[in-house]
Amino acid sequence: MTLTDIARTARTAAGALALTSRETRDAALTALADALRAEAPAIAAANQKDLEAARHSGLAAPLLHRLSLDARKLEGLAEGLCSLRALPDPVGRATLRTELSPGLVLERVSCPIGVIGVVFESRPDAFVQIASLCLKSGNACLLKGGREALHTNRELCRIVQSATVAAGLPEGWISLLESREDVHEMLSLDRYIDLIIPRGSNEFVRQIQESTRIPVMGHSAGICHLYIDRDADPEMAVRVAVDAKTQAPATCNAIETLLVHADIAGTVLPALKGAMDARGVRLLGDRRTCALIPCEAVSSRDWDTEYLDLILSVKVVDSEDEAIRHINEHGSRHTDAIITKDRAAAEHFLAAVDSADVFWNCSTRFADGFRFGLGAEVGIATGKLHARGPVGLEGLMTYKWLLRGQGQIVAPFVSGEQAFTHQPLPL
Amino acid sequence: MTLTDIARTARTAAGALALTSRETRDAALTALADALRAEAPAIAAANQKDLEAARHSGLAAPLLHRLSLDARKLEGLAEGLCSLRALPDPVGRATLRTELSPGLVLERVSCPIGVIGVVFESRPDAFVQIASLCLKSGNACLLKGGREALHTNRELCRIVQSATVAAGLPEGWISLLESREDVHEMLSLDRYIDLIIPRGSNEFVRQIQESTRIPVMGHSAGICHLYIDRDADPEMAVRVAVDAKTQAPATCNAIETLLVHADIAGTVLPALKGAMDARGVRLLGDRRTCALIPCEAVSSRDWDTEYLDLILSVKVVDSEDEAIRHINEHGSRHTDAIITKDRAAAEHFLAAVDSADVFWNCSTRFADGFRFGLGAEVGIATGKLHARGPVGLEGLMTYKWLLRGQGQIVAPFVSGEQAFTHQPLPL
Numbered sequence A, B: 001m002t003l004t005d006i007a008r009t010a011r012t013a014a015g016a017l018a019l020t021s022r023e024t025r026d027a028a029l030t031a032l033a034d035a036l037r038a039e040a041p042a043i044a045a046a047n048q049k050d051l052e053a054a055r056h057s058g059l060a061a062p063l064l065h066r067l068s069l070d071a072r073k074l075e076g077l078a079e080g081l082c083s084l085r086a087l088p089d090p091v092g093r094a095t096l097r098t099e100l101s102p103g104l105v106l107e108r109v110s111c112p113i114g115v116i117g118v119v120f121e122s123r124p125d126a127f128v129q130i131a132s133l134c135l136k137s138g139n140a141c142l143l144k145g146g147r148e149a150l151h152t153n154r155e156l157c158r159i160v161q162s163a164t165v166a167a168g169l170p171e172g173w174i175s176l177l178e179s180r181e182d183v184h185e186m187l188s189l190d191r192y193i194d195l196i197i198p199r200g201s202n203e204f205v206r207q208i209q210e211s212t213r214i215p216v217m218g219h220s221a222g223i224c225h226l227y228i229d230r231d232a233d234p235e236m237a238v239r240v241a242v243d244a245k246t247q248a249p250a251t252c253n254a255i256e257t258l259l260v261h262a263d264i265a266g267t268v269l270p271a272l273k274g275a276m277d278a279r280g281v282r283l284l285g286d287r288r289t290c291a292l293i294p295c296e297a298v299s300s301r302d303w304d305t306e307y308l309d310l311i312l313s314v315k316v317v318d319s320e321d322e323a324i325r326h327i328n329e330h331g332s333r334h335t336d337a338i339i340t341k342d343r344a345a346a347e348h349f350l351a352a353v354d355s356a357d358v359f360w361n362c363s364t365r366f367a368d369g370f371r372f373g374l375g376a377e378v379g380i381a382t383g384k385l386h387a388r389g390p391v392g393l394e395g396l397m398t399y400k401w402l403l404r405g406q407g408q409i410v411a412p413f414v415s416g417e418q419a420f421t422h423q424p425l426p427l
Helices: A003-017 A022-038 A040-056 A061-067 A071-086 A125-136 A147-166 A180-186 A202-210 A234-246 A262-278 A287-292 A300-304 A320-330 A343-352 A411-415 B003-017 B022-038 B040-056 B061-067 B071-086 B125-136 B147-166 B180-186 B202-210 B234-246 B262-278 B300-304 B320-330 B343-352 B411-415
Strands: A094-101 A104-112 A115-119 A140-144 A174-177 A195-198 A224-228 A255-261 A282-285 A311-317 A335-339 A357-362 A379-381 A389-391 A397-408 B094-101 B104-112 B115-119 B140-144 B174-177 B195-198 B224-228 B255-261 B282-285 B311-317 B335-339 B357-362 B379-381 B389-391 B397-408
Touching: A003 A115, A003 A140, A003 A174, A003 A180, A022 A040, A022 A071, A022 A125, A022 A147, A040 A061, A040 A071, A040 A147, A061 A147, A071 A125, A094 A397, A115 A125, A125 A140, A125 A147, A125 A174, A140 A180, A147 A174, A174 A180, A195 A202, A224 A234, A224 A320, A234 A255, A234 A262, A234 A335, A234 A357, A234 B397, A255 A262, A255 A320, A262 A287, A262 A311, A282 A287, A287 A311, A300 A311, A300 A320, A311 A320, A320 A335, A320 A343, A335 A343, A343 A357, A343 B397, A389 B397, A397 B234, A397 B343, A397 B389, B003 B115, B003 B140, B003 B174, B003 B180, B022 B040, B022 B071, B022 B125, B022 B147, B040 B061, B040 B071, B040 B147, B061 B147, B071 B125, B094 B397, B115 B125, B125 B140, B125 B147, B125 B174, B140 B180, B147 B174, B174 B180, B195 B202, B224 B234, B224 B320, B234 B255, B234 B262, B234 B335, B234 B357, B255 B262, B255 B320, B262 B311, B300 B311, B300 B320, B311 B320, B320 B335, B320 B343, B335 B343, B343 B357
Parallel strands: A115 A140, A115 A195, A140 A174, A224 A255, A224 A335, A255 A311, A282 A311, A335 A357, A357 B397, A397 B357, B115 B140, B115 B195, B140 B174, B224 B255, B224 B335, B255 B311, B282 B311, B335 B357
Antiparallel strands: A094 A104, A104 A397, A379 A389, B094 B104, B104 B397, B379 B389
């Protein structure tokens, strides 16, 4: 089958998927969880092939660890499928209901986007997670994983297809792409594909965005800030800064830059230095920071750098507005936080910072779909349209307007003979 | 000022606009309504220049009529501003509130998208309508109108800027672009501009979509269908078909194709032919249609043609599913309707047709923001992301997540020491 055939088939399957009941989709999730457990040996064998090839080509230990899909991870995946099944059905929810005129009722209902193309990194468990999110939300999908996980992904795809189609899902609802050429061709099929979700490096996401007319949902950078206001609790400020930088530094919601109000810098920075030193964090400071604590000098491009490491740029500012301007200028519109006891200052920060997530007196590391209580996470979007911040199942939905009448036509409304009542109705 | 300067200024103004109160924005709308009335002579003089130049270049009468901005239209605009002012504030609405853990509260609130570039056709009243929608929703904007309305738009822009800035809006929140080169350059400024809304011909919208990385909201075709099911009330079917084709044939929500179930075609088509003939509608039918009523033969490309005129393609189908397949294949995902007394058939149609608006027993001409009760209409979107169908003020909004805590950090939640409660809270 050509990629166009695969995409066309996915489009047809999407039509059928949109009509499936919650029961059918839940049964498919259950069948998949069972199949993953039953087929653990086959998955392990495929995974071994990938791991041997990776070791042979000298892949670093942390990446080998990420590539491995052991019994514990498989069990985690199966449990994740059951949690997903327990979430409310995102399909067919009415979000607006209005009587336009007696007997003429408008409804806005959620529905699956249709066909989604997802390009993700090497972790083979991502294959199952992404497939299950598409399944639950009624979307057909084309998945392209990392080259290193080729055999594992092929086996997982075979299992997903077989278990879910046996449970009632349409053939062709999920397919595996294997090469860069496949991805390149997929990006041209705006006729059949409604959304592309790229998960990977900043550069990678940018390349995808520039190569397709299909809408792209993703984030391309996590340059997050913590601003310590003049009225901050200094002990809270240090504790939150440490968590936001070191709890998981290679994540997109870890902070890269710390901004400190000049009036509190003398108090906070020495305490911060001690805490950061204890965790092996390298500080890069502006002139005023370096005058207060021993640290390396920051360079201007560091304000636009996502370290994904135990490195933190530090700047002393003269006002909250200076901090806000810096964040809006250098941030990636991801997650930015303020520490302060001054409620008015906090609310001003929350309103003025143009980011997906703006926090007051808590760590940026809370910016996560599961921590937000969404029950799932497709990714974290930093664009402004459709979905912003941590994206749950809602991000894989669109809506349609349904109007049910009794033969009404527009002409008498235009002439004034009939009038709209526009009565809101309960959902 | 270069276009980059204008866009950068708009971005700064957007930051200030996002912080304006409803009172300020409403006062600006009032000031603008007053200024339009007070400056009617100046507007008329500018409009005269445009009308004279247009007459001189031989512009057709209907287009001259569209170009003219007389006292009656001005009064309509002023009244429109007052209606808009009365609508609820779309800014700052909480749409989700959750306690993640005691003292850690998440809120999802609506906020303006930021900077919007709008490229529209010749009608100068569109300038005021679009400017006011952006104002009400707290968005900065760059507007490019039709060349024929140059002097009128310049005068309107001067008045809008002067009245609204005097009422408290930030300088540079609205600017007028005048040339195609300006538009071309604007499309490259994804650093400062968040959304492009093109209003014009299908070809025009497509060109814009292909020339920019900035998200585009718009519709590029209105190929709408009416399907008359075997269980339709024949009289209702004819009445609705006539309204959907002839009430305003040059609009995007008028039908271009009629699909009729074979079992009712013999009854409905002759009555339809009579009604359509009386209104001067030219029918193009497939073989089976032509066997039942006198009409011209349709060609296959007609199924993909938006006539915007009193012309209607007609096809006889053997089943509802055939009608659905035809619509999903040839439609533009705009508005499609079914006439039937069979509720199950209707609900199947509503679920299976992949369009922005799907109607049962009413005219497609109801697909309109004002008729839907949205209170405003930015345009009608046929894409699936962000906004779909008639777009009201909500379509000019995005949202951000706000998390307010008391110093919480993530580490104890990861270790299990603390747990999420994820309690929904009232809005």
